[in-house]
Amino acid sequence: MSANFTPPVNEFRHEALLYAGMADFLAGTVPFVRGGVEAGEPVLVVESAAKIARLRAELGSDTGSVVFADMADVGANPARIIPAWRDFVNQHAGDGRRLRGIGEPIWNGRSPLELIECQRHESLLNTAFATGDPWWLLCPYDTAAMDPAVIDEARRSHPYVTDGTTFRRSNDYRGLDACSAPFDVPLPAPGVEVRELAFDVGHLGEVRGLVGRYAEEAGLPSLRIANLVVAVNEVATNSVVHGGGKGWFRIWRDAGALSCEVRDSGRIDKPLVDRELSAAEAYGSRGLWLANQLCDLVQIRSLPEGSAVRLHTWLKPAPAPAAAHHRGIDSIL
């Protein structure tokens, strides 16, 4: 620990752990988990299945009170991670009890779209836990596997940074106000032909019809189609109710995803509007919350002319014909 660093006591300690490779990862995380266990602190580790297996092996019998969760489940859509941490904090905090977590939302297999939203998630963690019970969240970043730009962004989204032995404040941290500011990173133009539709309250059924037809053509199973129709309808309804009474809908399908976009002239001011669900919340927030539960990735942007929400459903590649044929014969025999 560097001589001039005083660890924060009564605030959310959101800290990036910069490591290179598995041995380095274990050297940085095992003492962190052990320290929590020895202090009687609840510990939640949200990591890949492979890293969880290695951590369990290293920790041995020390894992008694530690809870492990697979980031591929919890954080496939990164907007579901803050609610998971919120549940953990609500469940265990209070009476001055301290908590620890490890969360690695960014790994090498994240698509470019997912990466942007994961980075937004990292910034929003500061907003989400700026007030309330203090706790310590360690976010590992593999410097050996990641683009240097990803590590640079980790220094901007985390107020604290460590290599596992030296702890310090991040000089590059963008600060709470910037983390909470409206997100206006441009959305890429669709690479294929899109279908467009202007809508108001009387045309929500047409929007649903388009979504249903595209989803059927994409070969999605019926429950996923129904969920997507519900999600798009709620976001479009937000435009009708909160976004100036009308909106513009676009839908397109490329090799990897079925994507829908809703734009309107309204502003989305609450940075956590899609990741917090409270009984007192306004009608609109449930729609964006729902979209995050039902879609693989949701991108929300505040733009000069209004707001844009994109809802992506990943399309699994169809099995190779030869393999499918082979299985078919096997099942007949």
Added chain:
Amino acid sequence: MGAYGMDRYSVGGIGNIDLVPGTGGQIYADKQLVVLRTTSPDGLSFSGEIDASNSHAVGTAISSAQVSDRNIHIEVAGLLFCDISGIRAFVSAAEALPKGHRLLLHGLPAQLETVIEVVGWSRMPSLVICTCEGD
């Protein structure tokens, strides 16, 4: 267009609220929703689609149905789509009932159950989702 569009339901006038309480017949109809009074069980049957354009009709239809039983049976198997405002309208109608009275939803599509769960309204004592046939 299947179950996702609104053009399958062309019953009644467009956007007209057509309340005929207590007649045992049609209580409400617009271009995407029809509400009928049922007597066995005592309640209402909703068919079509509910969204922001017509969810106001849910509470109006239920309160005007004059069901005397403590349990109001709502058949929703014919509900092809219901948005959050529609679900909220059913929840509000259930909450507005006198103490001890309940709203029982029959034939709720599995997908709607998912939505009710996700938005956190699955533990309403006055709103009962019936899964058994004919209860």
